[in-house]
Amino acid sequence: MTVRVGVLGATGAVGQRLIQLIDPHPDFELTAVTASESSAGKSYREAAKWRVEAPIPDDVAEMTVDATTPEAVPEDVDLVFSSLPSSVGAEVEPAFCRAGYIVSSNSSNGRLDPDIPLTIPEVNADHLDLIEIQRDERGWDGALLKNPNCSTITMVPPLAALDDAFGLTDVRVSTLQAVSGAGYSGVTSMEIIDNAIPHIGGEEQKMETESRKLLGTFDGAEVDRHGMDVAASCNRIATLDGHLENVWADTADDVTVAAAEDAMEAATGIDLPSSPERLIRVFEEPDRPQPRLDRNIENGMGVAVGGFRETTDGVQFNCLAHNTMRGAAGASVLNGELLLEDGYL
Amino acid sequence: MTVRVGVLGATGAVGQRLIQLIDPHPDFELTAVTASESSAGKSYREAAKWRVEAPIPDDVAEMTVDATTPEAVPEDVDLVFSSLPSSVGAEVEPAFCRAGYIVSSNSSNGRLDPDIPLTIPEVNADHLDLIEIQRDERGWDGALLKNPNCSTITMVPPLAALDDAFGLTDVRVSTLQAVSGAGYSGVTSMEIIDNAIPHIGGEEQKMETESRKLLGTFDGAEVDRHGMDVAASCNRIATLDGHLENVWADTADDVTVAAAEDAMEAATGIDLPSSPERLIRVFEEPDRPQPRLDRNIENGMGVAVGGFRETTDGVQFNCLAHNTMRGAAGASVLNGELLLEDGYL
Amino acid sequence: MTVRVGVLGATGAVGQRLIQLIDPHPDFELTAVTASESSAGKSYREAAKWRVEAPIPDDVAEMTVDATTPEAVPEDVDLVFSSLPSSVGAEVEPAFCRAGYIVSSNSSNGRLDPDIPLTIPEVNADHLDLIEIQRDERGWDGALLKNPNCSTITMVPPLAALDDAFGLTDVRVSTLQAVSGAGYSGVTSMEIIDNAIPHIGGEEQKMETESRKLLGTFDGAEVDRHGMDVAASCNRIATLDGHLENVWADTADDVTVAAAEDAMEAATGIDLPSSPERLIRVFEEPDRPQPRLDRNIENGMGVAVGGFRETTDGVQFNCLAHNTMRGAAGASVLNGELLLEDGYL
């Protein structure tokens, strides 16, 4: 069975990555692309300033761009991927859900709402059934599913592995984030050449709260957030893709470097079409992972870790993932696959 | 009184900065420059591939380079600054001390030796008198004084302010370090363009141990290291100068952002010719300090801090200093000034 | 005598450099700063996102921003510097001239108009008297004076020296331009990290036409453009400041490397307060000038050249100037000084 899908905000940086992933997808057929009012009616080729290194798929290039409203999108679309600015997403996504569409969204709005599932399929696929609560409470025929922020996604699979094995109590994380995480024009060249910016608005809060929801427990009625104490410090640096993070994880049980590495290497989770073969790759070389060398492992869907050291109360390590693949477009596609696997489509 | 000084390893990156600082210095007169055997006998202009943006001082350019041995350096030199590779420093510096020279060294060898003072004048000038112990034990006429590693220097003045006011218990620090910290050829362009390297050999250990010695207590006989737990994670990024660091400082007493900022702004310490007017500058803008914008405050001798947030057990903040000025050459010069102030010259 | 001056478009990248130059200027007193309607009424500190490394001058920070109209600017202002987008400049500058203001403009509109002088004071100060023609034709009490594009300014002083000595016939020039030339947000980080862009809209045409007007002959009535054939190719690269250019200059008379270098070193021109001591500095090192090392020579007002080689029909060489100083803000200030020197103020 092929699912007919649309992409909301298809001309943006993450939108372009979504197109790239959906076009060859075995289960999804792209039938609608939307953008702002001013692009509606144009061909996708005209409307998108295409910046992905591979060329625009020919058939997508000729698609006509729709406005980003439920009325403008064909009714027989089953699933829409959303990568809208959060202020737009906050208005548009509920409208699509009311109109019966299922929305897999990368936008930050609503991620912490108690009845909106926030999932990384390999970590907390069971949270998906929050959709039942959501539909009851909101009276939607459709549904809204979120993936986390790109910097959160990078650290949560390794943290989940540690939590399962040793129990997390405190997390400190410092990020070195790529400019693509801010969108195509988000960071000017004058800001970042020979420089770093020790602040990304709202990012620290996202990492601190989303991680606790992701590692929380769903009892069928609500998600009880994990009780660990998380503090983040977020930096932008002059890399194109790939968020690198330094993590200190304090654990309830004793942990060694070897045990931590074993726990991460053993992490698997659900098997979906876009899942990496190996969720977490452990590097033994002390200077890896590095953004340019390692961001593309597992087609950009893996998480790379390394630099393990024991600390007084746990371990410290580094992790890396491709922020627009595993951290955004790929995360949404994976969530779409989870919706299909679990019978929501 | 003018002190006659020499620079050991004068052609390297830090050596060039030393030349730049000593040439116009009110109390120091540069009378000897040394380099490796192969450069001995050449003019400094020939021997040094000068890379500082300001031109070589004319008089220094014409000086003849000596070999790096006590015999090659004029006897009437009172003080030598050393910025040698640590393996060379470990051999050469004791030889100079035995021969009666006082050495202010930036090299990493010996920094943790119990009888070698490791000082940041504004923080622990009182440790200088370890020299008495050192002379007793080693039978030297000269003396050896060390400044810490560049990444340690960046965080210690703010940490000292917090420790005085609230008592430090735990420190976690993640660094974003400039390529100049590795010397002129230390980081290749292919390693760092569109990349970051989450490992700098030995740097984490230096930050963890040197900081505890610096904040330790000297009772006239030995330095009792501070009992705080420090864990560091060190990264190289594509900036030319200026180490930026994300710090979590847990404190024994309660601390607020305002109180932490006040403590740092009030930090002063000893007043020496190269001291900054204000030791620590607190930025209120959340995205400051930034390496390119703020590394030159106070002629590169200040420390900039910002991004304060309260955490469960203390505060987190960012700090920045110019790694080859405050963090290396300027640190050695300041230590030289301290030696003069305290009557060792 | 102090001239009261205003800056139109004072919050932009070049506007900020203008503020920095005018604030300490011996002959100019800054009495008005303007920006877009939305900033009018705010303090300059509020309106400008200040990005120059030195802090905002305190007195300027508290000035109130005016709208960019002749009515909004105090009547007793004698001279306004303009650094507006060309579409805005094309409307606003004539209005100021009609209202009696003398305008020294960096904006590109009107640079090729036959009755508007386009000057680099050291090169063609005599063109200034086109103002007489301009006033006759346009009935203005004020006057409009232009400086050239930043990439044109970089090559024209060395070309003028060659032209005077050997006669230019053909020029080919390839540029490596800094991102600041496009304004603060003109080049995104995703465009330029690990990349170069071989196109800057309209820049090639500006270099080709402006250079011929600058080296043209003014006979009291009109400027006869130089007959040389100029072809340019413009590239954006990942440097912050400093345009580097590779030039091939074919000459009517025979030229040697030594003669070309001598001609450039001898270049002087008019002596104004902001003039560099030496207009053109010749480097003998084959790998100089370089943007980061040499853009600040003569406080950013000099032109550096090097890499001379004889070709079949002339010489090739490289030149470099600071694009927002010598190439923009400093150029306008110098033109303002020329207006004062020549009695227009």
Next chain:
Amino acid sequence: MTVRVGVLGATGAVGQRLIQLIDPHPDFELTAVTASESSAGKSYREAAKWRVEAPIPDDVAEMTVDATTPEAVPEDVDLVFSSLPSSVGAEVEPAFCRAGYIVSSNSSNGRLDPDIPLTIPEVNADHLDLIEIQRDERGWDGALLKNPNCSTITMVPPLAALDDAFGLTDVRVSTLQAVSGAGYSGVTSMEIIDNAIPHIGGEEQKMETESRKLLGTFDGAEVDRHGMDVAASCNRIATLDGHLENVWADTADDVTVAAAEDAMEAATGIDLPSSPERLIRVFEEPDRPQPRLDRNIENGMGVAVGGFRETTDGVQFNCLAHNTMRGAAGASVLNGELLLEDGYL
């Protein structure tokens, strides 16, 4: 038939690319890898600091590294690829040729020797038969074939297309070259961040002479170099891979932009296993080709051109190729394929 091949200098930057291309090659079987004396006897994995983004092929990783002498390489190797420093190549390559090996070399030594063919198979495959002269004169059983310098290779296919159609008279070329062209450690980060270097030792001469040999005429006895006048200006910039070049080509016959583009699009040449499907790709977008976006076209074996403009005496355009693929390792492999096709193996 499978040809047994070796790689001389296999641990260097180009050597690693050679391994990457030869390992999956349909006609070549890698049976020997050599490096300096100090690496001989180690496994390739140990000896090479592997920096290609794809992992080391498993079977190659376990090969034992030989010394770079004819004696150390198995006799049944038919063809060796050489990517040695030119001073080493000048000694070692003739020794291999004397010992009967056929050498396809990327090293710069000997490229201009009258009896050594210098070929780009799509451009001047007919020059290969210089090998007969070479064997006669030198008494070698083996043979030595060279590919040009990476910056030469980038411009020569488009120049050849123009020369065939319109006759070239003068060429001016300015390069923006990637750091990988200097080898892994050739350009330090401190040299190139926020900077460009307008000089690459010997590169201008290579472009000027090699291009004239490549476009020269082979009459069965010697290559008569093309009479065009070529002048180059070479710059290093902060890109990882991909040399971008601005070219002015003056032609004997009249040329239009459309005719020049047509000539380039029609260029084909010989069809070998590693040949690109389309040798030259013409971009209509004025800001293409760009290094990061376009260096990988045709698996790094294509040449991209764009930015055409008519000039007084010809056309100007930009060209780009991947310097370590089309410009080095891929060029040598292609030459190896030509040797096979023409019966030398």
